Amino acid sequence: LQATDEALYMLSQTGELYRSENGVEWTSTGQTFYSLVGTWKSRLLGVVSENGVYKHDCYPRPAGFVPYPTAANFPITGSSPMVTFVSEYDLDSPQSIMVGGRMADDNLTGATWGYDGEAWAQLQGSIKPCEGAILFPYFTFTTSEYWITTQYTSWIVIGGREAAGVADSVYVSVNNGNTWSKAPQSLAMPTYINPRAFASVMVVDADFTSRSAASLWKFMPIRRVPAMSVARTSDYQIPYIYIFGGENNSGDIYNEIWRGAIGRLRYPPIP
Numbered sequence: 001l002q003a004t005d006e007a008l009y010m011l012s013q014t015g016e017l018y019r020s021e022n023g024v025e026w027t028s029t030g031q032t033f034y035s036l037v038g039t040w041k042s043r044l045l046g047v048v049s050e051n052g053v054y055k056h057d058c059y060p061r062p063a064g065f066v067p068y069p070t071a072a073n074f075p076i077t078g079s080s081p082m083v084t085f086v087s088e089y090d091l092d093s094p095q096s097i098m099v100g101g102r103m104a105d106d107n108l109t110g111a112t113w114g115y116d117g118e119a120w121a122q123l124q125g126s127i128k129p130c131e132g133a134i135l136f137p138y139f140t141f142t143t144s145e146y147w148i149t150t151q152y153t154s155w156i157v158i159g160g161r162e163a164a165g166v167a168d169s170v171y172v173s174v175n176n177g178n179t180w181s182k183a184p185q186s187l188a189m190p191t192y193i194n195p196r197a198f199a200s201v202m203v204v205d206a207d208f209t210s211r212s213a214a215s216l217w218k219f220m221p222i223r224r225v226p227a228m229s230v231a232r233t234s235d236y237q238i239p240y241i242y243i244f245g246g247e248n249n250s251g252d253i254y255n256e257i258w259r260g261a262i263g264r265l266r267y268p269p270i271p
Contacts, residue, residue, distance in 0.1 A: 004039045009059070011036060017044075017059060031059050038082020040096055040117055047076045054104050056120065074120065075101020075109055078131030080157065081201070082115070085137065085176070093117065097177045099157055100130045108163060112177035125180045127171045132197030132247075133160030138239065139265065140172055140187070158189065158243075161197035165249045168195035193258055199246030205237040238265055 002009045008020045015032040033046040034054065048057040048067055054076050055067035070076060079101030084094045096115040103109050108129035114121050127133070140154040157171040157180070170183035189195075243258045 002036050002039050002044055004042045004044060006042045009036065009039075009044050017046075029059060031057075033057065035077045037079065038096060038098060038115075040082075040084060040094065040115060043117075045082070045115065070104070071120070071122070072105070073103055073109060073111065073122065074113065075111075075131075076104050078102040078108075078198075079113070080133045080135035080160075083135055083137065083155075095176070097123070097135070097155070099127060099135050099177065099180075100133045100160055102131050112173075112180070114177065123177050125173055125175075125177045127157055127180050128162055128167075128169060130160030130162045130167065130169075130197075132199075133157050134199050134201040134243065136201045136203055136241065138203060138241065139262065140174065141262075141264065156183070156187075158201075159196050159199065159246070161249075166195045166197050166247075168193070187262070194248060194254070196243075196246030196248060196254055199254075200244040202242045202244075203239050204242060206240050207237055 006021075008023055009029075010018050010020075010026070011033060012018060015034060017029045017031045017033055018026040019029050020026045032048070034049040036044065036046040038045050043062075044059045046057055046059070047070060048055050050067070054070045054074075056070055057067040058065065075098075079098040082096050082098040084096040086094050093116060097112055099112050100108070100110055108131055110127040110129040112123040112125045112127075114123050135155060135157050138154055138156045140152050140156075141149055142152070143149045152174045155173040155177060157169075157173075159166070159168055161167070162169075168189040170187055170189060171180045172183050172187065173180045238261050240259050240261050243260075245256065246254050248254065
């Protein structure tokens with residue numbers, strides 16, 4: 001399932017592309033894809049297979065657009081979610097990145113790919129080759145020798161299926177995917193959360209809650225969401241990470257939602 005700023009899109013098992021504006025009524029677009037890669041503004045991006053050749057394609061196609069071959073090392077399936085951001089220096093030109101995936105030769109890749117609305121390019125940064133990792137924007141911090149803390153807008157990659165199986169690796173980039181580093185132990189995934197691939201992720205700001213749980217992560221059953229008491233003590237909001245589903249080494253789907261946040265973000269700033 002992919003979402004642009006205008007509609008939802010999904011492929012049938014035969015690759016036929018369907019479109020919906022409300023998630024209930026779906027109609028065929030008449031176009032087929034091998035896989036869907038992501039979205040950029042109102043444009044859906046994907047890969048088509050023509051006579052054994054994989055090509056970049058999109059819907060709707062701009063005037064004059066002709067599908068063109070993907071690079072040999074481009075991930076045709078299994079990349080992370082494609083996430084779009086806007087640079088403060090160029091508000092009119094969104095940039096998108098994605099990480100990992102499986103190439104046409106069936107090998108895994110850990111490369112980062114970027115899209116600017118016109119062309120794809122491989123960035124310098126890479127992680128351990130995997131498919132089905134999750135990618136999302138968040139925050140990380142550094143503290144100098146003088147105890148001065150600096151906050152960075154960062155990209156975080158979690159999990160995915162590597163050659164040896166599903167992993168719980170965590171990577172961080174502070175330069176939009178041009179370099180990646182393994183996260184420090186303080187950002188490692190808790191051992192009580194099973195590693196997973198092909199999960200979904202969202203970051204949602206929520207009001208500060210006075211009754212904080214003892215654990216940084218809380219299991220929330222899908223069928224029964226517990227009632228929560230919220231005390232709005234200030235305008236401070238916490239960016240909670242929600243991880244939905246995913247699958248284990250056997251391909252079994254997890255019926256779970258996990259919510260978490262970096263510990264220091266769960267406390268309102270001192271006035």
